Amino acid sequence: MARLSCFCFTDAPGAAVTNNRLDIDAPLQALFVLRMQEMGAMPQPAPPRAWRAVKADRELRVSASPDGWSDAVFRDMKARDIEVVCTVPDGGLTPLLKMVEADRGLRLVTLSTEEEGIGIATGCWLGGKRAMIAMQSSGVGNCINALGLPTALRAPCLMLVTMRGQWGEFNPWQVPMGQAVKPALEAVGVRCFSVDKPAEVAETFIAAADIAFNSRVSAAVLISQRVIGAKGFGQK
């Protein structure tokens, strides 16, 4: 119980996912605390609003997608009023992009190259809407100069990147950019949030979206190839 006392529930927006956790078992601990309190075995903490946020977080973690994350991220996108999703597609993004395309409240913008998405997302914010860009890691290289635009305008920029060139990569042509994604993004001032477990993708997405839109900075969620699975190219 001493470890459980490390949790800090706040009333701040996004507290559900940004509560101060000290180790990777935190989600399970949070669920345990919730259960104990529902049973009356632990006192209810104040304020109640933060409590609801944690419960919402628990629901968001439950994904019915075969990949274990896409529908949770989709719900979080909607919950955060993202209306435009720009993409050069990637295999790992397929379930998410299908949901976006099927939703009448969302606009899928297919790009010819990823940096267009940086301009479109910046333009959307200038016009009062929230957008994001979803891409494969190779596309990050195409975005580097363009990322100066949202920084110069102090506009939010949210990127969802499915990684190649790392966990079990088959294709050597993917490796150089795959290795360079994080240092290249950080070199142009983008905050990177790496995630390598399906169950943690949604909360990582929420954290990145909140810092991007609330603090008006550029943020990227880097979903490991460990989550997506390495492309097999029909080989064993």
Next chain:
Amino acid sequence: MSATPNKIQRRPFMADLLAKRGKTLIVPGLGSATWDCFAAGDSPEYLYSWGGMGLALPTALGIALAQPDRRVTCVTGDGEIMMGIGCLAVVADQAPNNLSILVLDNEKFGETGRQRGLTSSRTDLAAVAKGFGIGQTMTATEHGAVAELARFLFETPGPVLAVAKIAVTEDPWKLPEKDGTNIAHRFRVALGLDRA
């Protein structure tokens, strides 16, 4: 293409054109397009650019998607439109009826020393735009076309693209606000999105 005469004087041409824009939001590309707009008279509805070559059109597209009730015109140069030419396919695909594009084509990289540009030999931007699926295009070669061009850019259902064959001219420097935070803020204030 080089067979077309480039004789339009950009500064008076842009001043006469912008005088007819009404409430159209203007997204000029970096360099001369931005200087031309500022020289014609400052406005918070001009989203000046000092960098990010190739991004004027994607930015204008984003604004057009977010503000469907406002007309948006991207004013760019031949160098910048060529750098992000694939975006014409994105514009055609999204088909925002409130977006228009004006390419000020002097067939040169004017800002960096007037080196020869890619539209100086065989590439025809209006034909390229049609091929990408931009329904209507217009090419202006005379200052006298400005009234027709204004109707085309500010009233014709978009997306549409016009090319103005402008001369290489020596124009005085006219440098607007360069702090992007201020440029974006006053633009959003003009749209009622931020407090002044």
